[in-house]
Amino acid sequence: MPVDMNVMRGFMEQIQQLGQMDVPSERPDEERVDTAKRVMLEKLDTALAVDLEACVHCGLCAEACHFYLSTEDPRYVPVRKLELMRRLYRRERGPLRWLYRLTTRDITMDDLEEWQELVYDACTVCQRCSLICPMGVHVAAGVAGMRAAMRAADLMPVEMRFVGQEQSEKGSLFGVGSEEFRQAIEELRASGLSIPLDEPRADILVLSAVTDILLFKDTLVSTIRIMNHIGASWTFSSQGYESANFGYMAGDEEWQCAASKRVYDAAVACGAQTVIVAECGHAYPALRWDGAELFGKPLPFEVLAPAEFLAREIVAGRLKVKPIGKQKKVSFHDPCKIGRVGGVVDAPRVVLQALGVDLREAEPHGVENLCCGGGAGNFLINRGMPLRQKAFELKIRQYDATGADEIVTSCDSCQMNFMAGSMMHQWNKPIEGLVALVGQNLA
Template sequence: MINMDVFHGFLEAIRHLPEMAQPTAMTDAERVAKAKSVMRAKTDRSLALDLEACVNCGYCSESCHFFQSTQDAKYSPSRKLDLLRRVHARETSAFAPIKRLFVSDITVNDLKEWQELVYDSCTECGRCSMICPMGINTARGVNVMREALYEAGLAPLELTAVAQEQAGRGTVFGVGPEQLQQTVDLLRGQGIAIPLNEPRADVMLVTTVIDVLLYQDALAATARILNHLGVNWTLRSKGFEAANFGLLAGSESLQKAATQRIVDEALAIGAKTVIVPECGHAYPALRWDGRLSDGQSLPFEVLATAEYVGREVSAGRLHLTPGDATRKITYHDACKLARHGGVMKEPRAALAALGMDVRETSPTAEKNWCCGGGAGAFLINRAEGLRHKAWEIKREQIDATGADTVVVSCGSCRLNFMAGAEKVQWETKIESVVELVAAQLPSK
């Protein structure tokens, strides 16, 4: 059961994040120079092709939840790469000497304007990239813009504050090893066995600040499932935090440092599998971007919790007791899991085993609409109204299914659904895959 006082306390902490940030002092010229340096360095052949391939067809706008919910042309995904295009045209394109004659240079005011476009109004959900007839990877371009703005000291203060905390103190929202121990002790007091800091284990589970503070039932449910399966697993105090605010803010160095903590602990215990919690961005941060210090691929498998549970159900190793067949549920695909990661059939296999009436939204799976809260957008205070408008699209699609429950596999999605539901008094229940599965484990 979610403690709503803790939820509201978490929202209040978000409101005060800007006060915690340590802004970087730079002249306007220095900010522009740093941003352009990142843009030039990141514009490889693939990105250059993307920047030059846009034919302004508008399909990306039709696929974007921020554009569709506002009908404001400034939120068109293709426009979000315009600064990158200008720098490329002037400095890295084949005709740069000529284009410099009529393409204006970027300014610090441009950078400040683009902060809203690549942070507040883009969750890097990838739907525009999937729809684009030219195959332009807009999400990657937006990520490069975030890196440029971060290096220029122009990332949102909320994301800067948490990224600085994670890098400097090794905590997120004040949650570190001590707070993890307290939550583990609490769950152990409920009779749930949770191995902590075991020297060897086949499976290493990582969690997030959200689960430690708010969604403790999700952590408990994952532990119960692993214990039910007889898995040799552990949590590690020095590498438990899956949330990666370097990735969200746009700092490549901080992103790598946060990932390295997890990698080091997994290597230390000889883990064969690392299970990422219900956290959308944590999945690609480790699975797709994670590397060994020498750049080699990780020697262990990385799975999302819903992916792992679905695999075990499909393989016949995890049997569930059928639940209420009259209960109507629908599944919300987290963008980073489904569209970016291909994790679609596994959560559905788990939900099908529950014996409930599972209904799909339209569209669904890889064409699913984003809830509007991912990629750190939920933490940006000024984006609240825009984020809620985007969420309304998702709410309408869920209402159309007639489901009484929406099931999620991402903590950020869950936060955004909860905030949206409270704002409009939405009565649809919001559950997580892992909690529903754990609730129907058979007795041994």
């Protein structure tokens, strides 16, 4: 059941208020530029240096980026977003640095301020450009390094800073912490649902997300129903329930580590062999791929996206769904971090096939799908709204061509961005989450 637009409007107003809370940095410009350069050099590992050398300036990556495609503004050509990194590399690390120091200028505060928009508002770190690049240049990795440098220079967008700090320092997001999570569970228990919370032993730790508490309650209820339906040994943890990781999106390793550690500790405490993240695009790579790297050792549990888990349980015959029928015409939006980056492309289609809906594939879809424009925390950046909405026009064209009546996805951020896009463009195409759809159609 699609979310009430009034609830969504209230959430967007909360985000708008964050944008009014900025205070200018008190540090001198020189110090901020030096810090940014130091962080950029730290992030300039061999892989990134090879990428910067390998680029042949063919410009093909432009054709992959939703921000360039929708505006044709040359500032948004993917590789240009790494220009400061390249300049620094050439002046400080490259084999001809003595020459580049004579012929190129050093990075200034004006440069950083200009590139701030390019690496936040104009890049969702979706990695589509890397697919098309003949040299395999990983633009998104460079952008992530640039975001870390911006953060060090006090140039992180205020909305991301507030939310990231809240998660790192208080362990809550938008005011939802352990206590509020526990309360939400108690309210659902009062409605008759059986919900394991803080079980001392469980095979599966299931995560939630602030968006499921505040906006997508159907997804939370469906998650519980599905886990109970298959009879799994599972639990939520009031200490490690949050999938979202704003440190990952903001480029702050310390914040990222703190958020992942809460989940890691909760999983280890109950002996879980599997952790299922919520329908949250970035949560999947943040824990599954970056988690082991942050902790310097393999994770003692597997990490699954909900779609992966649902497909696995359907194939194993433990999860049984009622076919909805072909009268429901849907198209599936592959979230970049789960589909392109995580390779979870077939699993949601296995689920939709079991539900018996008329799946109208958009072109492109799967690993080549176009980003919706809201990922990597961009949905929070108020000033980026016009650019995001311009890019969203591509999505409207993409899905209108399918003849589908609604969109299904498996990422809350995508869902929010689609809802915001529908409001802005008066586009009447509802979107719902895959977990909610399954939860409403259990056999």
